[in-house]
Amino acid sequence: MDLSTRAAELGLEREFYDAWGERRVLSEAALTALIEAIPAPTPHPLLKAPLVIRDGDASADALGEPAAFPLRWTLHCGDAEICGGLAEHRPVPVPTVLAPDVYRLDVTDRAGLADSRAVIVAPRRAFAGRFHRTWVLTLQLYSLRSERNWGIGDFSDLADVVRLAARAGAGGVGLNPLHALFDDHPTDCSPYSPNSRSFLNPIYVDAARAPGLPEGFAAGHADRLDALRAEALVDYGAVADLKWQALRAAFAAFPRNAAAADRAEFDGFRAERGELLAHFACFEWLRRRHGGPWWEWPQEWRRPDTARLAELRQGRDGEEIAYFEFIQWLADRQLRECSEVAAALRMPVGLYLDVAVGVKADGFDAWHAQDAISRQASVGAPPDLLNTAGQNWGLAGFSATGLDRALYRPFRDMMAASMRYAGAIRLDHVLWLQRFYLIPSGFAASEGSYVRMPLEALLAVTALESARHQCIVIGEDLGTVPEGFRDRLADHGIWSYQVMIFERQYDGAFKPPEHYPANALVTFGTHDLPTFAGWMSGHDLAVKHGLSIDPGESEGDRNLARDRLGAAVHKPAADIELEDVLAFLDRTPSRLLAVAVEDLLQLRDQVNVPGTIDEHPNWRRKLPADSAALAAVLDPEQLRRVLASRAFGSPS
Structure with missing residues (x-):
């Protein structure tokens, strides 16, 4: 079997278009390395991988390739057999009226070929929260x-x-x-x-x-x-x-x-x-x-x-x-x-926790679920406007075939581990639900390519766990986003993650408040981006130049961006304050707004500078304020004035 055929069977894309619209083709050496890193699919599959039944679906056909009828089939939930029988023709009569869960369907055809797949029964949409804004x-x-x-x-x-x-x-x-x-x-x-x-x-x-x-x-x-x-x-x-x-x-x-x-x-x-x-x-x-x-x-x-x-x-x-x-x-x-404590204070979200995109290959998750996690290639991101060399995060990601064989249990465990405490979680780099950018070991970040993931199955499992734990799911959908991807997320009730710094029109103007979707978290920046004070002063550009990192924009670009921000908030660039930006974000219809404590404290240094480890004090800098000083910047009257439509009121 030639490399292209093997790649196609694994869902591996040999070429793609980058952030500049340029075609990138994977080298034969990198392609071979990735093929060896990805678990092979099941030979001669009888069943689709997997079968997804969303609430309201009238029927479902589990069969993939033609099979030698009759087929003997059984449906299991955990160790228990739910139902089964003999199918004389397609479709296999899998019941659609099942409690939301992940089941296992086993089939054996007349020729003795056997196959097993996950059957995911999920709500139509994820949990939507019980608050307006x-x-x-x-x-x-x-x-x-x-x-x-x-x-x-x-x-x-x-x-x-x-x-x-x-x-x-x-x-x-x-x-x-x-x-x-x-x-x-x-x-x-x-x-x-x-x-x-x-x-x-x-x-x-x-x-x-x-x-x-x-x-x-x-x-x-x-x-x-x-x-x-x-x-x-x-x-x-x-x-x-x-x-x-x-x-x-x-x-x-x-x-x-x-x-x-x-x-x-x-x-x-x-x-x-x-x-x-x-x-x-x-x-x-x-x-x-x-x-x-x-x-x-x-x-x-x-x-x-x-x-x-x-x-x-x-x-x-x-x-x-x-x-x-x-x-x-x-x-x-x-x-x-x-x-x-948050529940007692009637906070409508409570804790909002972040879920990393992958794990270290030598850690517990990769050992415990090693058939579902590919450790011989790293996940990352291709070169883009912000990181022109691409990014290798040094992390192992899930494998499509391995997840299905494990009935998506490692993915469910991962989400449940955060949802047990949280009213909302953020899935870092949620684009991986559709495709991972994989970099073979020993190759540069720019020499990777995409491997397709079972998007519908992962979205269904996400909705299932979200409803089970009554937890909102926000997908960090930044970067090179495939066409239609955000619509698929929204259809399953997964919220978008809207970062104001990136929400710009072709001419650099900031998009107006009405552009933002309702089911979204909106914020000025992120831990990987400049703080408000850092962005306004250009401090982040100086830091990156000092670290010999291409910041992706010039001082002239930043000056123009500040002018564009001034136009958005109706103030001269030199007079813009954080409360102007917060007031702008408050006018969006988005239901959830994130305000960074670093911005309230007017800090210039960002939490993390991507592409650095020891060169910069990432993940180590303390706030210059204790809880008493934080109480001062979290002034209820000022924040209620700026965020007039979002403050939920004093807890009773």
């Missing part, structure tokens, strides 16, 4: 200062900010991804490079509130804590060193010092999260035991085996493994408390 305060959790934290913002700080935001009229608080990273490598701190999207980063635990923590632990490290709090940047190594000491001490004392209710709650958490949590804890122990990436571990541990891992947990290392379950329980408990 509101706004959320967005921030980076690590950046929060307080007199009591341990040198990094934590979940107790978050609860305080939720209260402040509610008093200011906000409907929620938006955060950087809270995914589990590699806690034994704390300086690798990008929240978009997770070990697992199914678990939390325990560095955000308020260790002083850990049940079982020996009395006087914090007092014994008072000088060290004061020094960590005073730092302008988060010292992840020193913070982690102290927190892990405290949490291990708390765990050691937990059986004898903790209240019975705490012990019962921990047991309940372990039972609720079940096998996934048990496997994660074992992975964390194995990672420390064997080092290196999991594909170089002893053969018996290269794939998760439930029976073997259960033996491991019950053996002499069981207590050490249980420690990783313990710190996940603490993180879950404290983040849930933040969500409960």
